[in-house]
Amino acid sequence: MRLASDRHFEASVNLSTWAMARRLPGALAEAARLGRRTDRRAVRALLICQIGAAALTATALAATTRVLAAVFGGGDIAAGLQQSLTAVVVLALAACGRYLLDAAARGAAARLAPKAVREADLEVITAATAAELVAYEDPDFEDAHAAACDGAEKTGDLILDAQLLTSAAAQLAAAATVVTVLHPVMLPLLVASVIPCAWGAVRGARIEHTAHHRNLADARLRSVFRSYTTERNTADEVRAGTMAGFLIRQYRIVSGRLEAEQLKATRKALVVQGVGDALTAVGTAAIWGVLVLLMAAGRMEPAAAGTAALAVRTSGAALATTVRAGARLFRISLSLDDWARFLAVAKPWTTCRGSAQVAEDGPQVITATDVSFTYPGADRPALDGINLDLKRGEVIALVGENGAGKSTLARVLTGLFLPTGGSVRWDGMNLADADPAGVLSKVALVPQDYTRWPLAARENITLGQPRPDGDTAVHAAAEAAGADSVIAALPHGLDTSLARSWWGGHDLSGGQWQRVAVARAFHRDAPVLVMDEPTAALDARAEHRIYTRLKALAHGRATVFITHRLANTRLADRIVVLDQGRVSETGTYDELIDQAGGFFQMLKLQEDRD
Numbered sequence: 269m270r271l272a273s274d275r276h277f278e279a280s281v282n283l284s285t286w287a288m289a290r291r292l293p294g295a296l297a298e299a300a301r302l303g304r305r306t307d308r309r310a311v312r313a314l315l316i317c318q319i320g321a322a323a324l325t326a327t328a329l330a331a332t333t334r335v336l337a338a339v340f341g342g343g344d345i346a347a348g349l350q351q352s353l354t355a356v357v358v359l360a361l362a363a364c365g366r367y368l369l370d371a372a373a374r375g376a377a378a379r380l381a382p383k384a385v386r387e388a389d390l391e392v393i394t395a396a397t398a399a400e401l402v403a404y405e406d407p408d409f410e411d412a413h414a415a416a417c418d419g420a421e422k423t424g425d426l427i428l429d430a431q432l433l434t435s436a437a438a439q440l441a442a443a444a445t446v447v448t449v450l451h452p453v454m455l456p457l458l459v460a461s462v463i464p465c466a467w468g469a470v471r472g473a474r475i476e477h478t479a480h481h482r483n484l485a486d487a488r489l490r491s492v493f494r495s496y497t498t499e500r501n502t503a504d505e506v507r508a509g510t511m512a513g514f515l516i517r518q519y520r521i522v523s524g525r526l527e528a529e530q531l532k533a534t535r536k537a538l539v540v541q542g543v544g545d546a547l548t549a550v551g552t553a554a555i556w557g558v559l560v561l562l563m564a565a566g567r568m569e570p571a572a573a574g575t576a577a578l579a580v581r582t583s584g585a586a587l588a589t590t591v592r593a594g595a596r597l598f599r600i601s602l603s604l605d606d607w608a609r610f611l612a613v614a615k616p617w618t619t620c621r622g623s624a625q626v627a628e629d630g631p632q633v634i635t636a637t638d639v640s641f642t643y644p645g646a647d648r649p650a651l652d653g654i655n656l657d658l659k660r661g662e663v664i665a666l667v668g669e670n671g672a673g674k675s676t677l678a679r680v681l682t683g684l685f686l687p688t689g690g691s692v693r694w695d696g697m698n699l700a701d702a703d704p705a706g707v708l709s710k711v712a713l714v715p716q717d718y719t720r721w722p723l724a725a726r727e728n729i730t731l732g733q734p735r736p737d738g739d740t741a742v743h744a745a746a747e748a749a750g751a752d753s754v755i756a757a758l759p760h761g762l763d764t765s766l767a768r769s770w771w772g773g774h775d776l777s778g779g780q781w782q783r784v785a786v787a788r789a790f791h792r793d794a795p796v797l798v799m800d801e802p803t804a805a806l807d808a809r810a811e812h813r814i815y816t817r818l819k820a821l822a823h824g825r826a827t828v829f830i831t832h833r834l835a836n837t838r839l840a841d842r843i844v845v846l847d848q849g850r851v852s853e854t855g856t857y858d859e860l861i862d863q864a865g866g867f868f869q870m871l872k873l874q875e876d877r878d
């Protein structure tokens with residue numbers, strides 16, 4: 269099972285082995301770029317250590333030749349060794365130095381890796397927050413974002429494997445140079461012997477990556493089942509609905525599919541890698557044979573043959589590491605593509621409006637002219653031909669059936685969404701031309717699904733932006749929203765942590781949270797106030813309190829509130845009834861009653877029910 273729109277999957281499956289190998293320089297360059305941006309010193313240290321380690325490998329091999337010549341050169345071994353004492357010391361020092369430099373390089377890579385993850389993740393966060401809000405309504409944006417988070421995590425492995433690859437490649441270069449000097453036929457033999465192993469490793473990586481992508485949808489589905497089965501938010505429904513058995517069965521079914529697909533891929537990869545390794549083993553045996561033949565034919569001194577044997581072993585091991593790290597890097601490079609793809613997907617969504625500044629004290633009038641709005645991918649508009657004026661000091665109630673377009677209109681009027689047709693103007697300035705940060709700084713919004721921030725009560729109201737009069741403003745906002753009693757009951761008042769999942773955190777009821785969310789909007793003291801069903805979870809007393817004070821709070825502001833309790837609309841200066849994205853009625857409460865239209869019918873139904 270895989271995502272129908274997974275273009276990246278198609279691309280990676282159709283890559284040839286050579287094309288895959290060609291990706292490695294790009295992956296190494298990306299590792300270097302991320303490394304340089306996070307810690308230049310660590311990158312420099314890493315490179316110096318790698319080059320130093322390679323040089324010492326070559327030095328050790330050269331010193332080995334001299335020692336072996338002393339040992340196998342005939343005559344007294346002890347005397348020979350004494351003669352080549354310097355070479356022995358050089359050999360020992362070079363070996364020690366190489367291990368130390370290798371360890372230092374690994375240390376530098378380990379220091380860089382988490383920083384690279386952080387930097388890559390920050391790029392994703394920055395791109396996501398710079399995107400228009402409407403981007404989140406596009407499924408491709410969400411999918412790409414999820415894959416990018418995974419890719420960002422992998423950048424740590426990219427650095428570690430890049431270090432391993434360059435270290436092995438440097439050792440290889442050193443050993444290969446020594447081998448070539450000893451006999452020119454050795455290097456081509458060595459390279460030929462490792463080709464099957466490289467082929468197996470790269471093909472194996474491709475098989476595993478293909479399986480990974482095939483399993484993406486199932487892996488996501490399984491993690492959704494897991495979280496829905498065990499998380500606190502759903503725990504009561506899982507129990508009350510006796511759903512645990514059903515959910516666990518679903519988990520098993522999806523897991524079974526995942527494991528079967530994975531096993532199939534692992535088997536295929538193992539076979540391919542096994543064939544490659546076996547052929548490389550045959551190649552290595554052939555090299556040993558050639559060495560023996562060269563020695564037997566007197567074309568190579570025993571000391572040189574000894575060094576060649578060592579160099580062949582060293583370079584063989586280095587080649588194998590190079591190939592395996594290269595194959596892993598290839599897989600990581602595919603994940604990095606996911607990361608880079610999100611940055612590319614997010615780019616066109618980046619907020620790109622004008623830079624005109626709205627009035628410092630906010631708009632006197634908000635005008636929607638022939639506004640329409642269609643969600644990305646939707647086949648019909650959520651808003652269609654809306655014309656509306658909202659003046660400062662006026663309170664408008666937006667009502668209508670579920671899905672009528674109320675929340676969408678509230679977002680369009682405040683500039684959170686730009687209309688896809690028509691215009692919204694604040695004092696004549698089209699919001700498409702205005703600096704979005706300036707516009708949104710004039711807006712206080714209570715969304716339908718407000719966030720229960722895992723912060724202290726104070727930050728839950730100030731949102732990290734305290735007013736000059738500090739807690740006085742916080743208490744005033746809390747009092748206006750009826751959250752004062754909530755705060756008074758907290759063990760440490762405004763300092764109490766509302767992060768319920770953490771130790772010491774304090775939980776609130778649904779209605780108490782909603783009061784805090786309303787207090788947030790009041791604390792912001794913005795000239796445009798929008799409240800989307802602000803009392804849906806409140807008890808009758810708290811609801812009454814908010815609506816009786818709303819008129820006073822709305823003074824000097826342009827206020828819109830959305831409600832399904834039509835009796836609350838009595839206090840609005842104007843009621844706008846939406847029906848399937850269009851304004852079906854508008855007027856004062858009394859005017860709409862007199863018209864005896866849809867609003868009146870809905871009101872009657874509610875009154876009869878109550």
Ligand SMILES: Nc1ncnc2c1ncn2[C@@H]1O[C@H](COP(=O)(O)OP(=O)(O)OP(=O)(O)O)[C@@H](O)[C@H]1O
Binds near residue numbers: 643650
């Ligand atoms: N992300 C989306 N993608 C596509 N269509 C959407 C999306 N969000 C909302 N819609 C559609 O837009 C229309 C208006 O939705 P909106 O949330 O504005 O309605 P509402 O009047 O606020 O509803 P409710 O009273 O249930 O909160 C609905 O038909 C809804 O299905």
